[in-house]
Amino acid sequence: MGQTHRATVTAVTLLALLPLTLAGCGLGGDDTAGGPATEANRAPADEAAAKSRERVQAYLDAMAAKDADAGRSQLCAPLQARFDADATGPNGDFADHFTVPQATITDVRSGPHGQEVSTAVTVAVGSRKATRALLFTVTRSGADWCITGEAPGGNSPEPAVTP
Template sequence: MLPRRRALAVATLAVALAAPLAGCSIADKIVGEDPAPVDESPQKARAHIEAYLAAMTKRDTAAGRKLLCPTLVGTFDKTATGEGGDFNKKTKVGPAQVTDVRADGDGQLVTAAILVTPPGGKPTPVGVTFLVTNIDSGWCIAREDRAVVLPSMPAAASPSPSQ
């Protein structure tokens, strides 16, 4: 009986000693802290605008339209292929590249440089800023600011090591 009591006492002591350690950070030191969540918003917004720029270059209005938030679709349908529209068949668009992505409230401001050649005109570099946001149906372009003429096209950015 004595060995059984001793075994029970040792087991009880082990549980009693382990209980305070459970709340200690020893396990955290061994395993490490939980990783911080990664905010993928900038990458998602960039990819969304890159897809829109590709659609503009190909003059694929259906592909461009799909990337817009529902609030912009009506305006897009009225202006996209008209004079000064992003998808005007007489205007050559390209090359184009994203030059900046910044957080803005619940969305991301994505700036792009685009080389635009109007009918009978010369190629002109313009900068456009888009607001990209994530709504119930997914990522979409919520706003496109008026284009501004740039002094020149920026040099193509080299991809970051994480891309």
């Protein structure tokens, strides 16, 4: 009987320690929705923000260089046909009568339709300059990212998070 009792105590002890052991390995830990983000959870969000920023920066650079082909290549296919008709028109992003001396990304965040990239674009016509806020929406299309929308306005920069 002593042998059976010892085996039972050993089994109960091992079962009691199993959750602690698994938590130490990262299994069964407190990955709750309200808890701090883990590295695995942060990676897709960081990639989305970085890829969105890259796409919009490439578009802003193309706008400043008046390179409509480079600008078009940053857009998703459905926007490209409209881009060809509107981009070089009198109010288009690539119109010949104005220059873009400065364009800055001010904020990147997740939105209801994809990543929202807020910008401040300075446009000059002769000696007159005006800075306007533009909001770009960027989404994943297959294995790549592309701009799905551009509208006036933008988000205020989010405050920096300090650890």
